[in-house]
Amino acid sequence: MxxxxxxxxxxxxxxxxxxxxxxxxxxxxxxxxxxxxxxxxxxxxxxxxxxxxxxxxxxxxxxxxxxxxxxxxxxxxxxxxxxxxxxxxxxxxxxxxPLRVVKVYSAVQQRYGRPRRDLYARVMTYAGLAAGLLGFSAALAVYHLEHTAPGASIRTFGDAVWWACATLTTVGYGDAAPVTFWGRTVAAGLMACGLALLGAVTGSFSSWLIQVFAREDEKRPPGRGQHRGGRF
Amino acid sequence: MxxxxxxxxxxxxxxxxxxxxxxxxxxxxxxxxxxxxxxxxxxxxxxxxxxxxxxxxxxxxxxxxxxxxxxxxxxxxxxxxxxxxxxxxxxxxxxxxPLRVVKVYSAVQQRYGRPRRDLYARVMTYAGLAAGLLGFSAALAVYHLEHTAPGASIRTFGDAVWWACATLTTVGYGDAAPVTFWGRTVAAGLMACGLALLGAVTGSFSSWLIQVFAREDEKRPPGRGQHRGGRF
Amino acid sequence: MxxxxxxxxxxxxxxxxxxxxxxxxxxxxxxxxxxxxxxxxxxxxxxxxxxxxxxxxxxxxxxxxxxxxxxxxxxxxxxxxxxxxxxxxxxxxxxxxPLRVVKVYSAVQQRYGRPRRDLYARVMTYAGLAAGLLGFSAALAVYHLEHTAPGASIRTFGDAVWWACATLTTVGYGDAAPVTFWGRTVAAGLMACGLALLGAVTGSFSSWLIQVFAREDEKRPPGRGQHRGGRF
Amino acid sequence: MxxxxxxxxxxxxxxxxxxxxxxxxxxxxxxxxxxxxxxxxxxxxxxxxxxxxxxxxxxxxxxxxxxxxxxxxxxxxxxxxxxxxxxxxxxxxxxxxPLRVVKVYSAVQQRYGRPRRDLYARVMTYAGLAAGLLGFSAALAVYHLEHTAPGASIRTFGDAVWWACATLTTVGYGDAAPVTFWGRTVAAGLMACGLALLGAVTGSFSSWLIQVFAREDEKRPPGRGQHRGGRF
CATH class of the missing domain: 1.20.58 (Methane Monooxygenase Hydroxylase; Chain G, domain 1)
Structure with a gap:
């Protein structure tokens, strides 16, 4: 310190x-x-x-x-x-x-003197925010590149946002998918960045949940259940 | 304590x-x-x-x-x-x-004085239950919103449950997918919540399996195998 | 001991x-x-x-x-x-x-007195084997249930195996997917079991790779590279 | 040492x-x-x-x-x-x-005396490189095997690369998928190898991000924010 x-x-x-x-x-x-x-x-x-x-x-x-x-x-x-x-x-x-949003996030926290949140909660917030903003940017870019292409399945901005959701979460229904070269390039970028960010969200959520359950073990209030539990 | x-x-x-x-x-x-x-x-x-x-x-x-x-x-x-x-x-x-099911689960355990299960087993049970109930709710909501929409691929409740399974596990075949704005909004919510919950199930299953194998090492019964193993 | x-x-x-x-x-x-x-x-x-x-x-x-x-x-x-x-x-x-294959695996190892492999390697082997056998069983069952259904996309056993691969890895192209009630039930079971098993394979592979790289750091042979590296 | x-x-x-x-x-x-x-x-x-x-x-x-x-x-x-x-x-x-690229990578680092990068960064780089090269090889092989097949959806090398991206990240839109036996065999291999490698990338990115945030906690510059934060 x-x-x-x-x-x-x-x-x-x-x-x-x-x-x-x-x-x-x-x-x-x-x-x-x-x-x-x-x-x-x-x-x-x-x-x-x-x-x-x-x-x-x-x-x-x-x-x-x-x-x-x-x-x-x-x-x-x-x-x-x-x-x-x-x-x-x-x-x-x-x-x-959006990938730089991590610094903004800590800058905001510092400026307003908020107490630091849990480590995992911060990682989740950052990665979730970055993934969301990247997804929105990618949806904009793909809509821009695709909506006039012949045979495109992404015709409205709603389709593009839906596509970005399905891609970021790796669900990939395939009802909306880019067909042009540049649209697919943007999509590949979104997959790469988004997959890593979403993996970070999932990973830290998992760690956080395990932590919550582990903590709960310690502060279990003494009572009837506790007592009977001790019998085992 | x-x-x-x-x-x-x-x-x-x-x-x-x-x-x-x-x-x-x-x-x-x-x-x-x-x-x-x-x-x-x-x-x-x-x-x-x-x-x-x-x-x-x-x-x-x-x-x-x-x-x-x-x-x-x-x-x-x-x-x-x-x-x-x-x-x-x-x-x-x-x-x-369903996201609050974690408290219910520990309340039940406490009331009946069941001995606490393994940490990872509890995380898996909670996240699995919450994911299952959320999936069921989402299937209901999506069926409600979609089954009368023109061009919908989700026409029966069975389709909706099948869609929820494929979405929660991120398989996403795409043979059933929402087409309306509100259906897609519910779907995006299910993806976000469900992905994190499923990630927690997978993550704790993985940790649990590693723990099981690590424990087995310690309690390996002494015998012919053990003996010959020692020769190496 | x-x-x-x-x-x-x-x-x-x-x-x-x-x-x-x-x-x-x-x-x-x-x-x-x-x-x-x-x-x-x-x-x-x-x-x-x-x-x-x-x-x-x-x-x-x-x-x-x-x-x-x-x-x-x-x-x-x-x-x-x-x-x-x-x-x-x-x-x-x-x-x-196949889910019980874990005990078989250790029984074989014990009988033949093979030295124990690395923890992560064993988890990977077990989970990979169990996932493979489950996938094969599921492909058989789905082929059995689907190949005569009207409108089925799984018509040959090859299709069923291909579908099982795409489902286990959560890729889910959707070019082959069950359409009957029982076929979808089997598929949902495969998704649930397989996802967890595959997650265990991925998770322990990741841990194993990190371990390999960490170990390599220690046994880095001293030489010209090492020397120059020390200059930084 | x-x-x-x-x-x-x-x-x-x-x-x-x-x-x-x-x-x-x-x-x-x-x-x-x-x-x-x-x-x-x-x-x-x-x-x-x-x-x-x-x-x-x-x-x-x-x-x-x-x-x-x-x-x-x-x-x-x-x-x-x-x-x-x-x-x-x-x-x-x-x-x-490409799976052997790990040794090449450390050989290059050693030869040029580059200082070792962070453990997670190295795992990410190796697994990312290997996944990328494997994906390229698989795209070549699948294009080779598929582009003349009747009813194929992979007709150009661009399609094959797009298919490899969607497969490696497990998005799996299904707009391009192999239809021949050998194409599907290559695809199954890519899924198995690629999934594990991508899991390693995601896993180490997640660990790395958590590490970055944990480190940042320690070197937080003392200032107005820090001071007010202490009040809580």
Whole structure:
């Protein structure tokens, strides 16, 4: 519990990340909203389309600027790209930003001084949130790519969300599935990320449940049942 | 093993919960039965329909009263809604009551003074029971919502149960799948809850099996095999 | 490592089980073979059909006799049915016998004095074997029940085996799926048992792999790589 | 951390394996490339077909020679086939070579003196790589076996890759599935291997995430949030 800063990331980088986390998250929500409006609004809704496009294109430079500052502060130079490959990937594909929600989550908790929740509960919350946001992004992207394709089974945004649910949980009914090359690429990405995240949710739920039952054993209230139980 | 009550829930709340658990479970079984009759009985069976409706609508005030008493006894006021969010959700959607089966299960064990079973066995039993009941509720709800929809693949209650099995285990053949908005919403809920519960069953079965094999190592009877085994 | 017998099962019961395990396994393989011939042979192959039927019906009394002896030796009386519920279930549904393969496996190992394998390897072997045999039994039963049903997608035994693979691994393509009530009941049983067994295989494989990598860390041969690695 | 060699594999065998690992991996990549060209190139591209065939057939004797040397060095004689059954299987089915990628991976790390990564990260990397390469091999093999079959749903190599993704992650939409006997045999193999590998990826990701969150608890920077958090 000493105040000694961790040796690896420089103090200024850590501070920068802590301060920018929430604003950046707001920007990425704007990005997602813009993309959603762009994809979902009918083509005739001219003003909204343009505003959405503006949102999408104006949030990206913000991400780029943040990335540049962090490369600078880290003092790693070109090695930053390799060491922080997830950040690099997220810069190129902003729809993957939900994966960074873990830092936002702890930033929020810290700012409002909430007492830390149970370890497993936090892992579940983070992985569940990230999976949900990724699923939503993937549903948007797949709807965008598929709904005009010939022979597509994903024709409405509802179908796309339904497909994302069935894919994330690996149920995979197959009543809605992408048919185009890019739709399938997005789907493969969702399977890979989502499977790992869902596995984390399931795994920590299982550990948490076992913990709950183990704890209950200890605090079993003494009474008639306990007494008779002792007879065995 | 001290008798000191746990500091968080007040003693009176704990006592209330212990006493009402089994009656409330009986009421929720009545609720489920009523809903099942309501959904499954042919429309012409007039008296049964009305009795079932009565059951459904008369059990809900009981749940509400229990909730109100518990809010009062907890001394948390409005924060109760947030802290006990699962109870709040279960009040609004009584079909989710199976999730509370864990408390019923330990209440039964306590009342009859049964010796506690193995930790993993209990987790498996609880998660399996909850998954089974949730699956049954979901099958009822999906059958209710789907069987008259145009183009539905779930036309009989048997189809709905089959769909629930294939969904809970994430097999997802796709020969039966909901097509309406509300049917798909219920399905997404079943996937989320059921996946976690099934993961818990699988996880604790795996841990239990490893434990069984590890124990067997220790109590291996000494004999010819053991002896020759020692030669290696 | 004391020679003291475990207090619960009486010594004579343990001895009986050790001695009968392998003969009983042989009988249950005969049962499975008989059932397989009965299901797979064309109806015209008259002599084989009768022999197969004879095998099936003559092996069951053997199981019953073994069960009766074990009830007697255990000294539990009617409680045996409850305590050893898996054995009771296996008596009624001999196709579930693969679940008992765990005892056969250790009996074989003991008889031939093979050194014990790694814990995880044994769990994987047992669960994999049991899953494979159960899958084969289920494929036989589903083929038996489905191949003459109207609108069936499982028409050959190959289809049934393919369906069993896709079900056990929860892939569930849906190109072959049971359509009759009893076929679906068998399928639901396979999903439940198989999912847990496969989860055990996956879980112990994962643990085993982590163990292998952890061990490798320790025995890393000292050399140029090691040396340069130390520089970091 | 003593320099004592592990007692089981003879020193010369270990040295042989370390030296040949990377060249053999290069040969197996050539094999895979050859097979891919053979399967994917149009039949009219005569010269390439022949070169690919040459690659495939000339790499196999290399594998055989390596196997023979290792049998010799191990001093196990015929027992080598049983003890190193995975190597034997890989010799017979070179498309399974990705399973040996674990040794290549550590060989590369050792040669370049990279600092060892986290245990879970390594398990994830290995299992992910092996699953990816196996999936690619299976996609090649299934495309080879299926694309001319009557009634096939896998008609292009893209379909085969899509099918491999959906199978490895157990999503199994069923829009593309093998229909021939050998295609289904390959698919069953992919399910079995892939499921275990993917389970390892998921399992270690879950463990890793829990570790990350647990570590974060310890290095939480002291500040306003921390302070207020202490009040609770």
């Amino acid at each position: 000493s105040v000694r800063p961790a040796p690896e990331p420089p103090v200024r980088l850590t501070r920068w990340e802590q301060r920018t986390e929430l604003p950046l998250f707001a920007v990425s929500l704007l990005f997602l909203t813009g993309y959603a409006v762009r994809v979902l609004a009918p083509h005739s809704a001219q003003p909204w389309h343009d505003i959405a496009l503006l949102l999408v294109w104006s949030s990206w430079p913000v991400f780029l600027a943040d990335y540049a500052v962090r490369v600078r502060l880290s003092g790693l130079g070109a090695r930053f790209v390799h060491v922080h490959w997830l950040d690099t990937l997220v810069l190129l594909l902003p729809l993957l930003r | 001290s008798v000191r009550p746990a500091p968080e829930p007040p003693v009176r709340l704990t006592r209330w919960e212990q006493r009402t658990e089994l009656p409330l479970f009986a009421v929720s079984l009545l609720f489920l039965t009523g809903y099942a009759v309501r959904v499954l009985a042919p429309h012409s069976a007039q008296p049964w329909h009305d009795i079932a409706l009565l059951l459904v609508w008369s059990s809900w005030p009981v749940f509400l009263a229990d909730y109100a008493v518990r809010v009062r006894l907890s001394g948390l006021g409005a924060r109760f809604v947030h802290v006990h969010w699962l109870d709040t959700l279960v009040l609004l959607l009584p079909l989710l009551r | 004391s020679v003291r017998p475990a207090p619960e099962p009486p010594v004579r019961l343990t001895r009986w089980e050790q001695r009968t395990e392998l003969p009983l396994f042989a009988v249950s393989l005969l049962f499975l073979t008989g059932y397989a011939v009965r299901v797979l042979a064309p109806h015209s192959a008259q002599p084989w059909h009768d022999i197969a039927l004879l095998l099936v019906w003559s092996s069951w009394p053997v199981f019953l006799a073994d069960y009766a002896v074990r009830v007697r030796l255990s000294g539990l009386g009617a409680r045996f049915v409850h305590v050893h519920w898996l054995d009771t279930l296996v008596l009624l549904l001999p196709l579930l016998r | 003593s320099v004592r060699p592990a007692p089981e594999p003879p020193v010369r065998l270990t040295r042989w394996e370390q030296r040949t690992e990377l060249p053999l991996f290069a040969v197996s990549l050539l094999f895979l490339t050859g097979y891919a060209v053979r399967v994917l190139a149009p039949h009219s591209a005569q010269p390439w077909h022949d070169i690919a065939l040459l690659l495939v057939w000339s790499s196999w004797p290399v594998f055989l020679a390596d196997y023979a040397v290792r049998v010799r060095l191990s001093g196990l004689g015929a027992r080598f086939v049983h003890v190193h059954w995975l190597d034997t299987l890989v010799l017979l089915l070179p498309l399974l070579r």
